[in-house]
Amino acid sequence: MKVLTLNFLTCAVRACKSSSDSFPLHPKDAELASDDVEVNPQLLVNLLPRLDWKALRTTSAELGFPQLPEQPPTIEELQADEKTLKDLHSLLMETNLMEGKLVCGHCGHEYAVREGIPNFLLPSHLV
């Protein structure tokens, strides 16, 4: 599962829908893998306004990556600076979470991740 996806995932439990703690999910015992993906600048430009930068900073810190800058780069900066684009691309698109758990900060529910596939099936009393 890409770090990009992690930036959009929330807890699926119904009681967590209204809580702000249910996003982002916190990775635990994470095993990472790196994949080669072709750089697609237009896609990143399209996605940039939709990224939750604060959540991305939290996630990247929890996964043990160097601290991201306080503010997200603007679209112009992203287009002009090759390095920023590369860095963002390798974090969002190339870093994959293969094994581990995703923990909700509100209800504490743990979603197991196996072979890069998180299990979001819930028992019916939580739906």
Place this chain on the structure above:
Amino acid sequence: MSRPEDTLLADVHYDDVEARKYTTSSRIQNIQASMTRRALELLDLKSPSLILDIGCGSGLSGEILSDVPEDEGGPHVWIGMDISPSMLDVALQRDVEGDLFLADMGQGVPFRAGTFDAAISISAIQWLCNAENSETSPAGRLSRFFNGLYASLKRGGRAVCQFYPKNDTQKQMITSAAVKAGFGAGLLEDDPETKNVKVYLVLTAGSAGEGGKSSDITGIVEGMEDVDVLDNRRKGKTGKGEIKKGSKAWIIKKKEQMERKGKVVKSTSKYTGRKRRIQF
């Protein structure tokens, strides 16, 4: 034609054997590919987008999303969810590019608001019409799914869901659930009234279309060839109030109503509703 959703649950039906059969059958592959291309045409994406694939299975449709050439607005990044572990296992072995999720669409869509540019679903949402136990109902599953989908799409985003309705009731049930969730919904039927009929539910989330085009399905199919628009809404609006009370049409309508109730009604003739001649 047998309908697998009548007999088993999706995750039970698509076991290892069934998942492999589904993915290696060249007939199914061809049908899936053509339906995905049709759905992409309806989505009309202009630049690389983030797409949700509901019921992605072994990633047959996802592959096509990843392979859209640059001049046609691709390649897109997709996230697929499916309830069958065997199907996802096949997808893993095929090494698809998108992210995969083991999740039940009837439990909602676990993404934050405004995540996706578009959503696509090929031959999946008819499974929502079946409830597996007494704790869930088809209506509940449908509404959770469409509410979740509506929230996770960005405003102005579109979703195209191809599905196999069992009958008109099911078609109606799915469409009205989508409308209730806030979508602008419409059905597109390819090859209607044949055995190969393909039903596409085209959903639009919020915001008006550009350039005066309406944002719902009628705006989307505008300019497409061989599409007849049947707009039931307009008919519904003008249907009432048009007939003047006392007119011939009104009398015939009333007679039909009475006939349906089982009353004895005089047959309609050319004299029906005419004024009587003046008697001295």
